[in-house]
Amino acid sequence: xxxxxxxxxxxxxxxxxxxxxxxxxxxxxxxxxxxxxxxxxxxxxxxxxxxxxxxxxxxxxxxxxxxxxxxxxxxxxxxxxxxxxxxxxxxxxxxxxxxxxxxxxxxxxxxxxxxxxxxxxxxxxxxxxxxxxxxxxxxxxxxxxxxxxxxxxxxxxxxxxxxxxxxxxxxxxxxxxxxxxxxxxxxxxxxxxxxxxxxxxxxxxxxxxxxxxxxxxxxxxxxxxxxxxxxxxxxxxxxxxxxxxxxxxxxxxxxxxxxxxxxxxxxxxxxxxxxxxxxxxxxxxxxxxxxxxxxxxxxxxxxxxxxxxxxxxxxxxxxxxxxxxxxxxxxx
Numbered sequence: 153x154x155x156x157x158x159x160x161x162x163x164x165x166x167x168x169x170x171x172x173x174x175x176x177x178x179x180x181x182x183x184x185x186x187x188x189x190x191x192x193x194x195x196x197x198x199x200x201x202x203x204x205x206x207x208x209x210x211x212x213x214x215x216x217x218x219x220x221x222x223x224x225x226x227x228x229x230x231x232x233x234x235x236x237x238x239x240x241x242x243x244x245x246x247x248x249x250x251x252x253x254x255x256x257x258x259x260x261x262x263x264x265x266x267x268x269x270x271x272x273x274x275x276x277x278x279x280x281x282x283x284x285x286x287x288x289x290x291x292x293x294x295x296x297x298x299x300x301x302x303x304x305x306x307x308x309x310x311x312x313x314x315x316x317x318x319x320x321x322x323x324x325x326x327x328x329x330x331x332x333x334x335x336x337x338x339x340x341x342x343x344x345x346x347x348x349x350x351x352x353x354x355x356x357x358x359x360x361x362x363x364x365x366x367x368x369x370x371x372x373x374x375x376x377x378x379x380x381x382x383x384x385x386x387x388x389x390x391x392x393x394x395x396x397x398x399x400x401x402x403x404x405x406x407x408x409x410x411x412x413x414x415x416x417x418x419x420x421x422x423x424x425x426x427x428x429x430x431x432x433x434x435x436x437x438x439x440x441x442x443x444x445x446x447x448x449x450x451x452x453x454x455x456x457x458x459x460x461x462x463x464x465x466x467x468x469x470x471x472x473x474x475x476x477x478x479x480x481x482x483x484x
Contacts, residue, residue: 276393324458404432
């Protein structure tokens with residue numbers, strides 16, 4: 153049974169008066185007592201030379217159902233990120249098994265072995281992880297939970313891989329923007345605080361790139377990416393593989409001016425000077441259109457999909473909420 157329910161949560165007035173205050177509160181107070189669940193790290197090698205890892209957690213006291221939760225974190229995040237650790241701890245305390253995808257390049261102790269980091273819309277790494285999990289636990293039932301960027305990847309994953317939907321009870325998308333051309337296009341122009349968030353996200357991405365500069369921008373030539381995803385490469389969208397790279401390797405070119413890249417102050421500038429070029433897109437708009445999960449989401453009409461957004465989200469503008477509402481109405 154599919155239905156639409158719009159629930160209004162009223163946060164406490166003291167620290168919940170706005171999304172900005174809630175964010176600041178979490179930074180100052182929410183990280184003080186963070187659990188540290190211990191998982192078993194698994195490592196996979198993809199055909200493009202990249203190393204993809206995930207952490208697998210098992211509860212001390214499994215429940216009768218023993219569900220498996222597969223988590224896809226937000227931009228630049230991994231199993232060591234505070235909110236992921238807290239959520240993993242909560243799931244384990246309720247007797248569930250958990251697996252967390254670590255986005256390529258985010259773990260300080262795992263080197264980047266290929267010529268790429270994670271991409272905003274690429275599902276290949278998540279697919280590789282789930283394929284490995286499925287070989288280990290073929291009869292288990294799964295719940296897919298994605299946060300922000302990870303939610304976009306998760307919905308694209310469900311939309312692309314119809315044959316794997318039967319293994320999932322449902323999927324949950326938490327605080328994603330659905331269409332970057334609409335969400336990011338509105339986001340930096342709404343207020344000075346929004347520009348600050350954009351600059352912070354961009355700085356985090358550039359920090360990851362500096363850490364792995366020799367692999368991403370060094371003398372090592374890009375590997376042949378005509379078939380970078382192996383068995384998953386048949387999942388394509390407008391001539392690009394499931395992690396975003398152009399299937400035609402001749403379209404891939406490095407940034408025209410590396411100095412401009414390091415001076416990027418916004419997501420648009422970072423994608424203009426780096427991302428869209430190495431992924432083989434003619435423009436940032438084309439890149440963002442490819443990253444969007446909207447077209448794939450509209451094909452998911454027979455699968456339980458929960459879409460969660462906050463009206464006072466400081467990053468995702470409320471204007472994009474028409475997208476999930478329209479989708480839900482269409483499904484009904």
